[in-house]
Every structure is written in C-alpha cells, then in structure tokens.
Amino acid sequence: MAKQRDHIFDEPRPMIVDFTFDERVASVFPDMIRRSVPGYGEVIALTGLFAERYAQPGSTLYDLGCSLGAATLSMRRRVHADQCRIIAVDNAPAMVEQCRANLEAEPSPVPVDVHCSDIRKVHIENASVVVLNFTLQFIEPDERLELLHRIHQGLRPGGVLVLSEKVVFENEREQQFQESMHLDFKRANGYSELAISQKRTALENVLLPESLEAHTSRLRNAGFGDVHNWFRCFNFASMAAFKTP
Numbered sequence: 039m040a041k042q043r044d045h046i047f048d049e050p051r052p053m054i055v056d057f058t059f060d061e062r063v064a065s066v067f068p069d070m071i072r073r074s075v076p077g078y079g080e081v082i083a084l085t086g087l088f089a090e091r092y093a094q095p096g097s098t099l100y101d102l103g104c105s106l107g108a109a110t111l112s113m114r115r116r117v118h119a120d121q122c123r124i125i126a127v128d129n130a131p132a133m134v135e136q137c138r139a140n141l142e143a144e145p146s147p148v149p150v151d152v153h154c155s156d157i158r159k160v161h162i163e164n165a166s167v168v169v170l171n172f173t174l175q176f177i178e179p180d181e182r183l184e185l186l187h188r189i190h191q192g193l194r195p196g197g198v199l200v201l202s203e204k205v206v207f208e209n210e211r212e213q214q215f216q217e218s219m220h221l222d223f224k225r226a227n228g229y230s231e232l233a234i235s236q237k238r239t240a241l242e243n244v245l246l247p248e249s250l251e252a253h254t255s256r257l258r259n260a261g262f263g264d265v266h267n268w269f270r271c272f273n274f275a276s277m278a279a280f281k282t283p
C-alpha cells in the first residue's frame with residue numbers, strides 16, 4: 039500500500055467523536071504515528087534488540103496491539119533463537135488486514151500468526167518477549183492490572199515485557215513543559231493548531247495516560263521484578279519489566 043499522509047483532523051468538524059482505529063486511520067497510520075509520537079522510530083528499531091537478547095529457544099514472542107506490525111517486523115528481523123514464533127494481536131480489522139499484508143511482503147523463516155482479537159482475551163503462554171507498544175493507554179485503567187498479571191503469568195522466567203506509553207508527570211510544571219514540547223513536535227511535523235486540537239478532543243476519553251511511577255508500581259503489583267525506564271522523549275516513554283529468573 040502506498041504511504042499516505044495523515045490529513046484526518048485537518049478540516050473543521052461539526053462534532054468530534056471518540057478516536058477509533060478504523061480504515062481511515064489504518065490507511066495513514068505509519069505517517070500519523072511517526073509525526074505524533076516523538077521517538078517512535080527509535081522505539082520500534084530498538085524493540086528488535088530486545089527480541090535478539092531475550093527471545094528464548096522454543097518460545098513465543100507477543101506483539102499486543104500490533105497495528106500494522108511495525109514491532110513484529112522489527113523483532114522478526116532480529117530474533118536469532120531457534121524455533122521461536124511471533125503472535126501479533128489487534129482488535130481493529132483494518133489494522134489486522136494491512137498487518138498481514140505487510141508481513142507477507144517481507145519473507146522470513148520466523149512464523150507469525152496475526153489474530154484479530156481483544157488483547158484482554160488472549161491467552162499468553164510460553165512467552166519470552168511481550169511487547170505492548172502504545173496500547174495499554176487505550177485499555178480501561180481498572181483493567182490494566184489484570185492484563186499485566188496475565189502477561190507476567192505467561193512469561194518464562196527471565197522473560198521481558200516492553201511497555202511503551204504516552205505518560206503524564208506528577209510535577210505540574212514538568213507536565214506543562216513536556217506537553218508543550220510534544221505540541222511543538224507535532225507543529226514541526228506539519229500538524230495545524232486545528233488538527234492538533236481536534237485530535238486531542240477525539241483522544242480525550244480513549245487515551246488515558248498515567249505517570250511512570252503509576253506504571254512501575256502496577257508492574258510490580260503484577261509480579262514483575264526489575265522495572266527499568268529505558269527510553270523517554272518528552273511525554274512518551276518505554277519500560278522494560280522483567281520476570282525474575
């Protein structure tokens with residue numbers, strides 16, 4: 039599919055409805071996320087290094103909320119452990135369809151199953167690497183612990199969860215600073231004030247960010263041992279949470 043530029047929120051809308059991952063979003067998603075999430079390309083590329091280091095022979099790698107398969111592709115290129123497979127899951131049919139096409143376009147000996155399912159229903163087992171890339175933020179906060187707990191249960195000892203999220207800051211001045219730098223990033227990438235403001239309204243009830251402290255404490259409650267913040271750019275961060283060997 040040709041790479042399309044995101045103009046979804048450019049024109050004034052009489053009413054802003056909640057953001058959904060529909061066909062229109064899927065068709066511009068690579069451009070939208072690259073221009074909206076500072077560090078996205080780095081996080082994707084570096085996710086491959088987690089697969090290279092932490093994939094265990096005969097285990098499964100999961101990409102939960104896979105969208106078009108960017109993290110799956112990055113892991114598939116780097117995983118060297120024998121007899122691994124990847125399970126990629128998303129509940130948006132338009133995303134899953136394009137994800138399958140993207141994976142088929144690049145031959146690889148590592149098998150990938152793409153499921154159109156709710157990640158809250160997916161059984162996780164025999165996992166060595168689990169990726170939740172900018173997806174937990176769309177799950178109701180009171181359902182997050184249960185999901186993380188199931189991920190922890192399904193990981194092998196020594197396995198890792200890579201959790202990337204939009205985050206908020208407990209210090210109000212830092213929150214203002216990081217948020218305004220993110221807005222500047224969007225402006226520098228060609229989004230108008232109108233597009234930024236309409237998308238913000240559309241995301242208000244569906245993308246619910248939390249602080250790094252809240253994520254860390256929930257990951258510990260879910261059973262994870264070491265939790266490290268390995269990447270951050272403005273108000274986007276990625277954590278690595280380990281199941282104790």
Ligand SMILES: C[S@@+](CC[C@H](N)C(=O)[O-])C[C@H]1O[C@@H](n2cnc3c(N)ncnc32)[C@H](O)[C@@H]1O
Pocket residue numbers: 059071082102103104105106107108109127128129130133155156157158170171172173176177
């Ligand atoms: C911001 S995108 C993730 C980006 C992707 N991980 C990447 O790195 O390119 C969020 C994705 O999560 C999916 N999603 C949200 N809630 C979900 C759920 N409950 N089950 C499965 N997928 C979900 C959406 O359909 C969307 O494709």
Ligand SMILES: O=C(O)C(=O)C[C@]1(C(=O)O)C=C[C@@H](O)C=C1
Pocket residue numbers: 070071074075172204237238241245
């Ligand atoms: O917070 C914003 O303003 C965003 O646009 C973020 C975000 C995300 O983190 O998922 C929201 C929706 C799109 O999937 C791309 C980026």
